[in-house]
Amino acid sequence: MIAFTLPGFDLPKFIRATLAEDLGEGLPGGGRDVTSESVIPAEARFSGVMDSRDAITVAGLPLAKAFFRHLDPECRIEALVADGDQVASGTDLMRIEGRARALLTAERSALNIVQHLSGIATLTCAYVGAMREGSATCTLLDTRKTIPGLRFLEKYATRQGGAQNHRMGLWDAAMIKDNHVAVAGSVGEAVRRARAAGVEKIICEVDRLDQIEPALQAGAHHLLLDNMDPATLAEAVALVAGRVPTEASGGVNLQTIAAKAASGVDFISVGRLTQSAPAADIGLDFKPL
Structure with missing residues (x-):
């Protein structure tokens, strides 16, 4: 698990609950990523780049790492910027390499949290200015x-x-x-x-x-x-x-x-x-x- 801590916040619990919701754990037919399982070979590997299409203030990258590593503990992740950085449109934020199924299953949850938190940080920065x-x-x-x-x-x-x-x-x-x-x-x-x-x-x-x-x-x-x-x-x-x-x-x-x-x-x-x-x-x- 990524070394990201906030007083009062349980990161492992948050990661588990978020992924369980997306996978439909406990629901009839749930508990799996039906698209990735049916389309992507089990041995397939991916590499990818997370990038910003807006000029933003970055927030949430450690949580994105935690989502990916929860499903693929051996995936390779390189953060190219840090939370709090102000970056231009088109900036690469993170490089990822690992098991394709796991990365695709975690993708939406990881992106959702970075998009949401970076949106808040960006608006906050505008208000400070x-x-x-x-x-x-x-x-x-x-x-x-x-x-x-x-x-x-x-x-x-x-x-x-x-x-x-x-x-x-x-x-x-x-x-x-x-x-x-x-x-x-x-x-x-x-x-x-x-x-x-x-x-x-x-x-x-x-x-x-x-x-x-x-x-x-x-x-x-x-x-x-x-x-x-x-x-x-x-x-x-x-x-x-x-x-x-x-x-x-x-x-x-x-x-x-x-x-x-x-x-x-x-x-x-x-x-x-x-x-x-x-x-x-x-x-x-x-x-x-």
Whole structure:
């Protein structure tokens, strides 16, 4: 197995489950690649090249290696670039040589994950570039708007594109949003309850300037300034006056991010990075040996 590890992510389990789904394990007639078994001789060998048809930021190559080696432990793989590299259209990413049936069976799963993760990394890189037009110091954050089961991989991809991870889940920080405030009665009361519970990091969403001081007085560690225009963001940053980090969220796209960054916020979070990234156009062409 490839030496690729992420805290909280079980790579062998992911590889097995993904291939089992594609092979139809447990279904009537399932558990095999009927096309490769019927068309490709058992002794046939292939060599191939994975290449990008787009200019991309690469992510997911170690997982592609893991898919191929799971089915052909003796296959030869040469990575020609690394995750996080920005490459031009037409760039070769990986060379592969091994048993034809195994490589064809693993091909779709390997390509799917590289296309998906590279798409996220590429979009993230575009957002970082646009953000830099407004601020040299603002940091881009991802969100929890991820596909179930793929969060660790998708957040890995945003890091390859130049972002930092926000919360990984519901467990590593409190994020008090409008629905929590509605139940608690006020921003200040919601923050006070989290502090009383001993929560180490409390992020509090505010969508009005008059909520800032109550949130800070109650002990919020980080303010999420929700759906504010750049002028209001700048006013909010002035009111916070460096007491806690500030984060802009909502209404952020490639056209608006520079102005929001120029307001002076420390962070900008963007759900689109994982929610709306198009897959990168990556192909894999084999030839018999």
